[in-house]
Amino acid sequence: MSDELPDAGQVEDYTQAQMAALLKKFDEDKAALTKNQKAAVARYNFKKNKGMDIVFADSPGAAEAKAAAATKPAAAKPAASTGTSAEDILKTLPAELQALAAKDPAELSKDEKIALAKAKSQAMRAASAAKKAAEGPPPEDVAHDKALGFEHAKHLQERFGDALAKWQMQTDKPYAVVKVDRVRDLVRYLRIEMGFDQIRDLTACDYPERTTMEVVYNFSRHRDHAHLAVKVILPRPASQDAELPEVPSIMGIYPGADWLEREVYDMYGIVFNGHTYLKRLLLPEGWTGWPLRKDYDLTKEQFVGLSETGEDIVSFRSEDGW
């Protein structure tokens, strides 16, 4: 029966009558259909459910639709021929992997297949990155120029250029990376001279691969809606128990930094020098570890109880708390 129906995956390859027969067969005995035929049924159902126009092989617009579908891969081809095609990628792989690729896929073991796929995708990515780099200036330079296109960023660069390591973009807003020892000078200048009157946010992020931690400040200026982010990059402690990194506190300049810095200390173990009351904000004081760091061990549960004097007790034993 399935011999009468074409073995094709597109709805456009079937006439209306053939499709009706295919759907009937799909309901009766799915296993008898080929993979392509099943795909055609799925495509048909998808289009029907979405209320899209369905074109059959015998309907009037079929020829145009087919032609349109045929031009698509043709349009994509020129890009592929510039060095990122599958054959070119294979040539860049190491010899043993090339040998694997030449074999029949059915003969390969699972590990070999995975290794091959990984190497292929890596080579693919490298090739596309190299292509991008060849086309224009590196994205970091573009972002740098874009950030300095903002008037307040330019002003800050002229006045505080020696304290700033680089400029980048936080999607649509500029951010500056400032040297740790100049944070307080810079923030004071922002508040008093440049009129950044509101602190929007203060947080941190942990990057184990780059072995850095970042503290991110977001300020805004109400009179012209300017937004500026400032970043401090710190060396990352090697483990949860290692010595804590330090940043100057800006609590004396923006009082709103008070709890935000305490929260960062609580979650990342970054010490804010000059903070008048630096203790954990959300977790109890006796908590072990810095939870939002990427190396925090989530499998070790900690339990909180109350001592007789009203202080929180934190313990790894469940009977000490809840």
Next chain:
Amino acid sequence: MVTHLAPERPPTTPTHTETGLKLVTLNIGPQHPATHGVLRLKTTLDGETIMDVEPVLGYLHRGVEKLFEDGSYLQAIPMTDRFDYLAAMHNNYALCHATETLMGVTEQVPEKAQYIRALTTEVQRVASHLLWLGAFGLDMGAITIFWWTVREREGAIALLERLSGARLTYNWFRYGGVKNDLPDGWLDELAKWIPYMRDRIAEYEGLLRDNDILKLRTVGVGVLDPEVGKAYGCSGPMLRGSGVDWDLRRDEPFNPVYQKLKWNVVTEKEGDNYARYRVRIREMHESLNMLEQMIDMVPQEGDYIDPKIGEGPRQHRMKPPAGEVYAAIEGARGEYGCYIVSDGTNRPYRLKWRAPTLSNLMPLAELTRGLKIPDLIVTLGSVDIVLGDLDR
């Protein structure tokens, strides 16, 4: 073990610097109705005068920012509902807006979806302010207003429930749009609810506006200086009650619909508890006006979600480009912000929630120093805290 030592705590029985008399430390909460949840206020008193207030947070901390990193972007949306559970729509919106900004698709959100977003946001704002108003009355011993506002809040919640199927945790926003189209007849129900709500707000005003007791408790109490408020990072009605003309709906437009409507940013210049009460009442009127204008403008046809981003599993697989973003929206309590670091996978590498009530509560000690305990309760009420948002 951790090498860093905790700093010294202040002495448990501090003494008055001038008289040398011993001060009293009084704990309010964490289990106390006046703290609107599980907030603990450690107050230092000289007689009945407040010398210092130290809010102790964390009793509702659930570590959601860590949980975000283990789920896809889609799985983050229902978790944001649990932050500010009285304005879950605004939480949803903040996350979706920040992610869309990161992906550069804010322009792609279809017009109809933008309208649905603005409609639900404003209905939610009225619902949130209503509950605040009731609880604020309750803080001063006025029980009637609480029954009234909670009764009328049901109307707003019923509207949102018809959309999403949930009363409080809606999970209604999606990246590039919303979860579903408006149900049939929803706009008619909304149109009936608006004039009804206006009459009710007039009733509340009759009960409270010129009430001597309310004025004695609120006028001139808990005054926040505008510059101080900004430096603390306050936002929303808290800041507008101090005369700062700042509203992200107008100043950092996250939804183009607001540019098409006629509305004003509500400010009151006094900065005391009464001004914050006035701001919220007037904001409810503004929201109702906006809703009324939007009913006629909502397009009949159109997508409720960007087809390029898609629905269902495609939202799960959605991979924003590597980068970082800070974006915020104006919600009932102020600026709901979101700082996202993406590494190009379908899970956020880091997702920081900027809680509006955290920054709003910070100046509490400054506002209440020298006042009496009952003033502290009223001032705390006027800040409008939600513990789910404060502790995350």
